Amino acid sequence: MPNAHPVDTDTPAEESPSPSRWRAVQPWITLLVRLSMAGILIAAAIPKALDLDQSVYAVRAYRLLPDALEPIVGVGLPFFELALAALLIFGAFTRASSIVWLVMMAGFTFGILWAWGKGYNIDCGCFGGGGDIDEDLVNYPAHLLERAGFVVLGAFLLAFPRTPLSLDAWMRGEPVRPVH
Amino acid sequence: MPSNQKVAAAKKAAEAQVKASQRKALVGWIAAGVVVVALFAFLVAYIVREGTVAAVPQGDQLSLAAADATYGIPVGDTGVVGESLDDSRVRLDVYYDFMCPYCSLFEESQGPVVDALREEGLVDVYYHPLNFLDRFSQGTEYSTRSASAAALIASEEPDKYMDFVQLMFDNQPAENTTGLSDAQIVQLAKQAGVSDAVADRIPAQEFVTWVNTGTETASQSNISFTPALVINGQLQDVQNDPSAVNWSVPGQLEQRIRDLAGA
Numbered sequence: 001m002p003n004a005h006p007v008d009t010d011t012p013a014e015e016s017p018s019p020s021r022w023r024a025v026q027p028w029i030t031l032l033v034r035l036s037m038a039g040i041l042i043a044a045a046i047p048k049a050l051d052l053d054q055s056v057y058a059v060r061a062y063r064l065l066p067d068a069l070e071p072i073v074g075v076g077l078p079f080f081e082l083a084l085a086a087l088l089i090f091g092a093f094t095r096a097s098s099i100v101w102l103v104m105m106a107g108f109t110f111g112i113l114w115a116w117g118k119g120y121n122i123d124c125g126c127f128g129g130g131g132d133i134d135e136d137l138v139n140y141p142a143h144l145l146e147r148a149g150f151v152v153l154g155a156f157l158l159a160f161p162r163t164p165l166s167l168d169a170w171m172r173g174e175p176v177r178p179v180h
Numbered sequence: 181m182p183s184n185q186k187v188a189a190a191k192k193a194a195e196a197q198v199k200a201s202q203r204k205a206l207v208g209w210i211a212a213g214v215v216v217v218a219l220f221a222f223l224v225a226y227i228v229r230e231g232t233v234a235a236v237p238q239g240d241q242l243s244l245a246a247a248d249a250t251y252g253i254p255v256g257d258t259g260v261v262g263e264s265l266d267d268s269r270v271r272l273d274v275y276y277d278f279m280c281p282y283c284s285l286f287e288e289s290q291g292p293v294v295d296a297l298r299e300e301g302l303v304d305v306y307y308h309p310l311n312f313l314d315r316f317s318q319g320t321e322y323s324t325r326s327a328s329a330a331a332l333i334a335s336e337e338p339d340k341y342m343d344f345v346q347l348m349f350d351n352q353p354a355e356n357t358t359g360l361s362d363a364q365i366v367q368l369a370k371q372a373g374v375s376d377a378v379a380d381r382i383p384a385q386e387f388v389t390w391v392n393t394g395t396e397t398a399s400q401s402n403i404s405f406t407p408a409l410v411i412n413g414q415l416q417d418v419q420n421d422p423s424a425v426n427w428s429v430p431g432q433l434e435q436r437i438r439d440l441a442g443a
Contacts, residue, residue, distance in 0.1 A: 051315060052229050053392065061404040075226045083218035092211045119419055122404070171207045173200050 030163040033156050034088050037101060040150065041085035048078035061122045062111050091166020098157035105154060109147045116140040244335050244390055250401070251394030252306025253334045253341065257299050261338035270303040270440045273410035275403050278326035278348055279313040279355060286407040287349040290427050293434050295342075302441040307334075307345070310395045312406055313355070322359025324391055329365050331387035336378045343372040409433070412440060 048055040056074030059065065065073060084104075087097045115122050163169065246262030247253050252273055256264040272294065276283040297303045309327035317323065326348060334341040347368045353359045360368070362383040369379040398408075402415060409416040409427060416424040427433045 047315075049225075052225055053396065054312070054315060056229075057312065057395075057399045057404065060399050060402070063402070063404075067400065071229070072226065075229055076222050079218045079222040079225070083214050086214045086218075087211060090210065090214075092207050092214075121419060167207045167210065171200070171203045173196065173203070 026160050027162055027164045030094075030157065030160050031165060033153050034091060034094060034163055034166075037150075037153050037157065038085040038088035040153075041081040041088070045078040045081035045085065048074075049082070052078070058122075061120065062115055063118070063120070064111060064114055091163055091168050092171075094163060094166060094168050095158060095161040098154050098161060101154040102151065102158065105147060105151050109144065109151075112140060112143050112147065244331050244387065246334060246338060247331075247390075247394075248306065250306070250308070251390070251397050252308050253331070255298065255305045255307065255342060257301045259295070259299070259339070259342050261334045261341045263338065265304050266301070269301065270437050271306065271412055272303050272437065273306045273308060273408075275308040275310055275398055275406055275408040275410070277310050277313045277323050277406040278330075278352065279316050279323045279359065280406045281352070281355065283407045284349045284352045286427060287346070289430070290433055291346070291349075297434065297437050297441075303437050307341075308394060308398055308403075309391065310398055310403075310406060311391055312395065316355040317353075317359040318356065320358045322353065324388055325362065325385060326360070326365060327391040327394075328385045328387040329369065329382045331390055332382060333369060333372075333374055333378065335387070336381075337374050340369075340372050340374045344369055344374065347372050411436060 052075050055078065056071050059070045059074040059077075084097060084100055087093060161168070244251075244253065250273070253261055254265050255261055256266065256269075258264045274286075274294075276286070294303070294305060298305055307330075309330045311321070311323040311327055314321045314323045330341065330345060330348070333344050348360075348365075351360065351364075351368060366379045366382050369382060370376065403410075407427075409425065411425065416427075418424045418426045425432050425436045
């Protein structure tokens with residue numbers, strides 16, 4: 001039987017209009033989330049890349065990793081962050097990127113909890129800098145709240161990775177800009 | 181449906197599939213390219229960084245003959261770098277950064293105490309100028325510049341080192357300013373009695389590599405804050421060790437050194 005009006009198979013016609021509005025809006029929210037995650041990564045990577053020694057010292061201040069790994073992580077982290085940012089900007093393998101992001105955030109959150117638990121007064125070094133600082137400048141709850149926000153962003157991207165203006169969309173042969 | 185139409189549709193579908201897999205491969209290559217570029221940049225940065233901290237001296241960068249393997253500038257009872265040291269005395273290592281406000285506070289409150297104990301012959305003091313706080317001088321790297329100047333003076337005019345450090349802390353700039361200019365540091369060096377010939381070499385920053393390596397060495401031995409005190413090899417970590425000396429409590433540092441010296 002020919003269909004005069006093609007019906008989106010996922011959306012039963014009798015359902016309220018909100019899900020279809022969500023379907024229209026979600027890709028753009030995802031785009032926003034994707035690009036803000038890339039922005040956060042770049043903001044975190046630049047100061048570290050410009051002062052790699054400080055980045056290594058910040059890693060050492062956690063007193064968490066074996067000595068031999070500290071310079072590798074300290075130097076490698078900004079480049080890793082920039083690579084992930086590039087993938088997010090291109091929108092290539094967005095879902096995989098969101099998983100990498102979440103694993104990274106889990107690592108950072110563990111680091112902050114570790115330092116807090118051990119009673120170290122350190123700046124997290126999340127956005128460059130780092131190392132031991134004065135007690136009144138340490139704000140672990142704020143850092144954890146920030147982490148929580150980042151986890152929410154990553155989880156959203158994991159749940160809704162479809163996004164316009166992305167290599168993923170182009171790869172699947174979808175219109176790069178959704179037509180509405 | 182006529183069969184030629186079917187064939188055309190199948191062909192179209194096959195072509196679309198080929199195109200899709202080509203696109204997929206291209207995106208895969210782009211992602212792989214991003215990863216390879218990042219990995220390459222990381223390797224270059226890692227090797228370059230290892231190079232800057234491993235070998236001293238390099239080129240026209242000088243090493244400090246008087247300093248020991250931990251990059252400490254040793255001062256004994258005469259107050260002259262590298263002179264009249266005695267292993268049987270208590271050893272106090274002071275890790276400091278010219279930009280660090282608490283280092284200035286340490287110098288102000290404990291400097292005279294430590295100097296007196298040193299002149300009594302109870303303790304040899306090893307000073308480690310570090311550059312942890314370079315990021316607090318708006319890009320002028322005041323910590324590095326000032327530490328390099330201190331190393332130069334320790335090397336060339338060892339009897340002026342203590343006076344220079346004192347003057348530098350008396351004139352300490354606030355954090356997040358550009359710090360003292362090279363010209364101002366030269367001026368303070370001359371004020372400390374350093375000869376013009378040596379003081380005018382300060383802007384050349386001949387000891388930057390030495391300072392970087394010293395800071396790296398300190399970081400590797402778990403010095404992550406300034407001022408940090410190490411007494412007879414024991415880091416005084418007040419946060420985590422209840423038996424550590426807290427220099428901000430008047431008398432504690434002096435008492436510990438006197439106890440260890442058996443005086």
